[in-house]
Amino acid sequence: MASIILVHGIAQEQEAADTLESAWLPALAGGVRNAGHAALADRLWPPAPNGPRLIRMAFYGKTFGVPDQMGPSDGIPLAQQDTAEELAYAWLVNAADSSSRRDAGNARLELRALDQDMEQAQGVGAVKGRVIAAIDRLPWLSQAGLSGAGRVNKTLGQVVRYLSEPDVRAYAIDQVRQCLDDDTRVVIGHSLGSVVAYEAVRERTSPLPLLITLGSPLGLSAVNRRLLQPPSFPSCLDRWINLADRDDFVAARPDLTAVFDTNRRPGARFDSTYTVDNGSSPHKANFYLSKVTTGQAIAEAMADR
Numbered sequence: 587m588a589s590i591i592l593v594h595g596i597a598q599e600q601e602a603a604d605t606l607e608s609a610w611l612p613a614l615a616g617g618v619r620n621a622g623h624a625a626l627a628d629r630l631w632p633p634a635p636n637g638p639r640l641i642r643m644a645f646y647g648k649t650f651g652v653p654d655q656m657g658p659s660d661g662i663p664l665a666q667q668d669t670a671e672e673l674a675y676a677w678l679v680n681a682a683d684s685s686s687r688r689d690a691g692n693a694r695l696e697l698r699a700l701d702q703d704m705e706q707a708q709g710v711g712a713v714k715g716r717v718i719a720a721i722d723r724l725p726w727l728s729q730a731g732l733s734g735a736g737r738v739n740k741t742l743g744q745v746v747r748y749l750s751e752p753d754v755r756a757y758a759i760d761q762v763r764q765c766l767d768d769d770t771r772v773v774i775g776h777s778l779g780s781v782v783a784y785e786a787v788r789e790r791t792s793p794l795p796l797l798i799t800l801g802s803p804l805g806l807s808a809v810n811r812r813l814l815q816p817p818s819f820p821s822c823l824d825r826w827i828n829l830a831d832r833d834d835f836v837a838a839r840p841d842l843t844a845v846f847d848t849n850r851r852p853g854a855r856f857d858s859t860y861t862v863d864n865g866s867s868p869h870k871a872n873f874y875l876s877k878v879t880t881g882q883a884i885a886e887a888m889a890d891r
Contacts, residue, residue: 588642589891590614590630590884591765593786595777595801595871596744598647607643613872614641614774617881626885640891642765646758646782650744666750670742672808674717675700680835681724689724689833696720718742745778745803749812755785762786771887774880776800776871777836780828785814790822796887799828800874804846805839819850827883828858831868 592614594606615631630640678700681693700717747754762773763786773794775783780802787797797820803809810817819826830840842858850856864873874880 588639588765589769589888590641590772590774591762591770591783592641592643593762593773593775593779593783594643594645594647595775595779596741598645599651601645601647603643603645606645607641610643610871610875611641613875614880614884617876617878618885619881620876621878621881621885623881623885626888627881644762644765644779644782644786646761649754649757650747666743666746669746669749669808669812671717673742673745673803673806674720676806676808676839677835678717678720678724680837680839684833684835686833692724696723745781745809748778748781749809755814758782759786759789763789766790768792770794771891772796772798772884774798774800774875775802776874777802777869780804781809781813784820787823788815788818788820790820792822793824794820794822795824796883797823797826798880798883799826799842800871800880801830801834801837801869802828802840802842803836804828805837805842810845817845818848819846819854819856821849821851823854825855825883825887826857827879829861829874829877829879830859831862831864831874832860834864834868836869 592607592610594601594610598606611631611633615627618630619627633639633641678693678697681689682697684690684693697720700720703716748758749755759782762782766773766786771794773783773787773796775781775798777800780799781804783797784799784804787794804817826846828840828842830837832840834840840858840860843856846858847856861879862874862877864870867873
């Protein structure tokens with residue numbers, strides 16, 4: 587089907603595979619070019635009019651849309667509220683370690699108030715709704731375009747629905763599965779898409795040279811405790827690179843090795859730590875894709891293509 591499979595993140599229900607490909611491909615080719623592989627970059631973008639498609643976007647965003655309406659369903663069902671609060675609290679903790687003094691200071695103030703309330707009333711459940719509201723007040727969200735309760739609920743809601751609703755998860759994984767074949771060399775997942783990509787790769791049996799996860803929430807216990815299989819290094823995989831900007835608090839606990847570096851076969855590589863600086867847009871997919879680290883890994887995986 588394609589040599590490189592892309593898997594998008596949250597809030598893409600108004601897009602389509604083709605529109606997302608057109609947005610991601612220049613940045614991906616730019617990362618390859620930045621790494622010094624101009625000939626390969628030219629093959630990746632722009633795509634040859636009559637040539638084979640080397641890259642495909644696995645699009646699952648429409649599963650979050652509301653039929654015959656422009657907007658998504660933003661509400662978080664009561665049964666999923668605890669998971670949403672757990673995710674929001676983990677993001678708040680990560681924001682407290684931000685290099686931005688304003689974001690870190692605001693996050694610490696919010697955490698102090700929440701911790702005091704939880705200590706008095708025993709547990710996150712005692713402050714339901716307040717954790718999400720605290721996240722919404724962080725300046726980081728305004729810069730990321732997620733400020734406003736409806737948008738924060740959508741961000742959390744789509745992650746929680748994937749983790750909680752079997753039909754949503756099965757649909758998303760199947761979109762990746764349909765793009766994969768024995769010619770696939772690279773799978774790249776961003777944000778929630780990194781969780782989808784991981785679960786699709788985990789079930790694969792034929793060899794895969796490279797998985798790249800960008801701005802991934804896989805390190806969150808709220809996420810990895812709810813995976814279809816216990817966290818482990820995929821048996822089919824030769825190399826896994828996980829990239830996270832320090833200020834990307836969606837990618838809380840960006841070093842995945844403590845949780846996922848089990849059953850890794852001899853020779854397989856696992857690179858996971860803070861490795862990039864995406865400036866004022868720490869969670870932006872294109873900024874991750876354009877990095878030399880990303881481009882070099884793709885070029886190495888595509889070396890015989």
